[in-house]
Amino acid sequence: MKITKAEVEYVAGLARLEFSEEGKEMFATQLNSILSYMDMLNRVDTSGVEPETHAISLKNAFREDGVWKSLDPEEATKNAPEERGNCFRVPKVIE
Amino acid sequence: MAMEPYRLTIHELQEKLRQGELTAADAADSIFGRIAAVDERTKSFITVMRETAMVEARKADEAIRSGKGGPLTGIPLAIKDILCTKGVRTTCGSRILQNFIPPYDATVVRKLKDQGAVIVGKTNMDEFAMGSSTETSYYGITKNPWDLERIPGGSSGGSAAAVAADECMASLGSDTGGSIRQPAALCGIVGMKPTYGRVSRYGLIAFASSLDQIGPFTKDVEDCALLLSAIAGYDPMESTSVPIEVPDYRSFVGKDIRGWKIGVPREYFIEGIDPEVLAAVEKSIGVLESLGAERVDITLPHTEYCLAVYYIIAPAEASSNLARYDGVKYGYRSPEAGDLIEMYRKSRSEGFGAEVKRRIMLGTYVLSSGYYDAYYKKASQVRTLIKRDFEEAFRRCDVILTPTSPTPAFRIGEKTDDPLQMYLSDIFTISANLAGIPGISLPCGFSGDGLPIGVQLLAWHFQEGKLIQAASALERNAEIKKRRPAL
Numbered sequence: 001m002k003i004t005k006a007e008v009e010y011v012a013g014l015a016r017l018e019f020s021e022e023g024k025e026m027f028a029t030q031l032n033s034i035l036s037y038m039d040m041l042n043r044v045d046t047s048g049v050e051p052e053t054h055a056i057s058l059k060n061a062f063r064e065d066g067v068w069k070s071l072d073p074e075e076a077t078k079n080a081p082e083e084r085g086n087c088f089r090v091p092k093v094i095e
Numbered sequence: 096m097a098m099e100p101y102r103l104t105i106h107e108l109q110e111k112l113r114q115g116e117l118t119a120a121d122a123a124d125s126i127f128g129r130i131a132a133v134d135e136r137t138k139s140f141i142t143v144m145r146e147t148a149m150v151e152a153r154k155a156d157e158a159i160r161s162g163k164g165g166p167l168t169g170i171p172l173a174i175k176d177i178l179c180t181k182g183v184r185t186t187c188g189s190r191i192l193q194n195f196i197p198p199y200d201a202t203v204v205r206k207l208k209d210q211g212a213v214i215v216g217k218t219n220m221d222e223f224a225m226g227s228s229t230e231t232s233y234y235g236i237t238k239n240p241w242d243l244e245r246i247p248g249g250s251s252g253g254s255a256a257a258v259a260a261d262e263c264m265a266s267l268g269s270d271t272g273g274s275i276r277q278p279a280a281l282c283g284i285v286g287m288k289p290t291y292g293r294v295s296r297y298g299l300i301a302f303a304s305s306l307d308q309i310g311p312f313t314k315d316v317e318d319c320a321l322l323l324s325a326i327a328g329y330d331p332m333e334s335t336s337v338p339i340e341v342p343d344y345r346s347f348v349g350k351d352i353r354g355w356k357i358g359v360p361r362e363y364f365i366e367g368i369d370p371e372v373l374a375a376v377e378k379s380i381g382v383l384e385s386l387g388a389e390r391v392d393i394t395l396p397h398t399e400y401c402l403a404v405y406y407i408i409a410p411a412e413a414s415s416n417l418a419r420y421d422g423v424k425y426g427y428r429s430p431e432a433g434d435l436i437e438m439y440r441k442s443r444s445e446g447f448g449a450e451v452k453r454r455i456m457l458g459t460y461v462l463s464s465g466y467y468d469a470y471y472k473k474a475s476q477v478r479t480l481i482k483r484d485f486e487e488a489f490r491r492c493d494v495i496l497t498p499t500s501p502t503p504a505f506r507i508g509e510k511t512d513d514p515l516q517m518y519l520s521d522i523f524t525i526s527a528n529l530a531g532i533p534g535i536s537l538p539c540g541f542s543g544d545g546l547p548i549g550v551q552l553l554a555w556h557f558q559e560g561k562l563i564q565a566a567s568a569l570e571r572n573a574e575i576k577k578r579r580p581a582l
Contacts, residue, residue: 003460015414015459016421016439017452027456030514034457037515038403041473044480051475052482054305054335055531056292056556061334075198079425088423091435 002035003028100125101261102579105170105318108264112159112169119155119169122264123148123213126171130215130262133582136243139257141176141234142184142217151213158211166321168211173263175254176217177224178309179298180204187300188222188232188250191420191427191446201298202333203267203309203326210325215263218253222448223417224274224302226250227520230511231450238507239282240580241546245504248278248520251312255282258312260582265313265322269299271306272405273499273524276536279312280499280549283538283578285319285566286312288524290556291531292337294323295330303412304335306405306528316537316567320344323559339557347563353387355565358492362398363523369502375540375548376498382573383496383565391492395484398526400477405525406518407461407474413451414458420446453514482530485555494565495553497523499536503546527553535562538575545578 003011008024008031019027073086082089100108100122111117127145134140148171155169174180177187179197181204186192200208207214221231229237229252237252239245240260247256251268255278258266268275270288279286287310294309301307311322324345329338359380364373380390422428422442429445432438447455461470488495500520510517527534532553539550550569554561 007460008456011456011460011463014463015455016418016436016443017447017455018440018444019452027453030453031457031460033515034406035460038407038470038474041400041403041407041477044397044400044473044477046473046476046480049476049479051472052479053475054291055482055529056290056335056337063331071198077424078198079195081422081426081428090423091432091438093435 003031101129103264104314105167105264105321108170109166112164119152119159119213120149122169123152123171123215126215126263133260134262136238136582137240137256137260137262138235138237139218139253139260139262140173140216141186141188141219141253144183144214144216147183148213148215155211155213165210167207167325169213170265171213171215171263172207173216173218173254173257173266174204174214175220175251175266175268177220177269177300178204178267179300180214180217183217185217185300186234188220188234189447189451190233191443193233193427195425197298199298202295202330204298206326218251218257218266220253221250222451223300223413224250224269224271225413225450225454227273227277227517228510229253230507231448233448236507239504240582241283242504242544245506245546246281248281248500248504250274252278254312255279255284255286258282258284258314259580265311265318267309267326268312269307269309270528271302271409272528273521275310275312276524276534276549276551277500277521279536281504281547283547284312284314285316285535285537286310287319287323287535287559287562288527288533289323289327289559290533292335293327293533293557293559295328295333295336297330297332301416303409304416305412306409308528316563316570317345317348319535320348320563342560344560344563347560348567349571350564350567352383352565352568355388355494356391356492357383357388358391358393358488358495360393360395360398360488360495360497362395363497367501368498369542371542372498372500372502372548376496376550379539379550379569379573380496382569386568386572393488393491393495395488395526397477397481397484401481401526401529402518402522404474404477404481404529406457407470408478410454410458411462411471412458414455414462417451417455478529481526485530485532489555493554494561497551497553499523499549499551503542503544503548523551532556533559533562535566537566537570539569539573540575541578
């Protein structure tokens with residue numbers, strides 16, 4: 001077993017997710033079977049091989065530092081679950 | 096009796112609009128009649144946009160009358176619900192975006208609108224495009240128009256089913272590991288994933304940013320060329336789109352392929368492929384040979400590692416991309432939240448479905464401290480080797496030919512309990528995303544049960560023209576009986 005229930009809880013904490021006890025067991029089993037499948041990559045000799053992060057070679061794409069129209073505050077906050085005065089409302093952060 | 100307008104391809108309808116035999120309003124009416132008649136069974140759409148579409152259709156008619164019509168003016172098209180549409184709810188198949196109304200259009204949507212296309216609706220999909228069957232959508236399961244007890248493929252299953260069932264002339268989908276090509280194969284239509292960077296991803300809700308690409312679903316290869324020309328090109332809003340000139344892809348339709356070399360990779364003809372799929376694909380090779388092309392046996396030695404590489408890289412990128420859904424700026428917020436962290440946790444846990452959570456967990460794990468080198472870095476290195484395999488292979492051939500999917504459409508529920516089995520249905524399509532190359536799937540036969548079978552053609556970066564040329568040659572000479580799903 002690569003992943004224990006305790007590790008599922010740790011990773012869930014990082015990912016800001018929560019699961020029932022049953023869900024944790026299920027994830028531990030399924031993630032273990034998926035990760036064992038991935039062990040096959042250890043058979044490949046990758047010494048000296050550069051990792052590929054984008055298939056097409058890219059240069060950083062700079063653009064002119066100009067001023068142009070962006071979203072109005074009203075529009076930008078229109079989809080917010082809670083909003084007041086064009087600001088996003090969240091539960092209290094500081095006690 | 097004249098053929099119902101909803102049956103037409105883009106280029107057929109375009110001709111009738113130009114000749115004045117039909118109006119765009121007639122065509123849109125016909126499409127909405129068809130949607131009303133069949134969508135209850137196929138469930139291709141999440142949102143049908145009748146009102147705005149009829150306005151667009153009347154505008155298109157004015158444009159055509161005043162001689163300002165282009166190739167897409169007045170053509171009814173559907174859009175996968177992963178692409179932002181200004182003022183129209185865009186859910187990505189998820190509860191977490193149940194009420195999300197984008198304040199802007201994706202670049203591809205804007206391009207289609209600018210060219211006078213009529214957007215008829217937003218199509219169903221696996222939640223956040225994570226799936227191969229369109230069974231994970233929060234908005235219900237899309238059915239395969241050829242057999243309503245079977246899946247249409249995924250993740251762009253709604254876009255594929257809508258075209259196969261004549262609920263639109265063509266549609267757009269997105270392809271991260273096969274999500275255009277596999278459903279196109281399973282629904283008996285044409286689907287293309289262009290080269291990474293060929294089409295702007297601005298306004299495409301991100302799944303795996305180094306793999307995602309937008310592409311067309313169409314009834315034939317000529318329409319594929321036409322729609323690709325309409326959406327391709329550099330976009331200053333999208334830094335990975337590539338400033339290379341867009342050819343007129345339609346000019347490749349019907350061109351000779353005499354002397355071409357068709358690469359057949361032995362690693363794609365393995366045990367476990369359905370014998371009927373194998374036979375149909377072999378027949379396609381024969382058709383191309385009869386047109387003067389030459390079969391070249393090639394090897395792509397790292398093929399067996401593609402799936403493992405993909406299921407590290409895609410979830411890793413997804414776990415990062417989906418961190419934005421926190422119940423603050425848009426999307427679902429749990430009503431039960433106490434403090435901020437609890438609000439994040441509950442909103443995400445209630446808003447995401449099981450497969451999305453599975454991939455976020457997998458991605459978070461492989462990126463977490465102590466595992467990064469073993470998984471993500473290793474996978475990225477093997478990705479380099481996979482790309483080199485293709486680079487090497489394309490020195491010896493013009494296009495590569497493979498099956499699109501190892502089997503025809505499977506039954507609803509057949510693979511939902513075993514994620515790894517589900518992932519295996521993408522085994523022939525994933526490599527193109529990892530290497531960034533373009534791929535097309537087109538119909539090449541039917542199974543004994545009457546289910547469509549697709550063949551995949553792959554080409555090197557920015558060689559979409561070659562794909563159109565070879566696919567069009569195959570389509571014109573394969574002598575597949577024109578069939579329609581009996582709906």
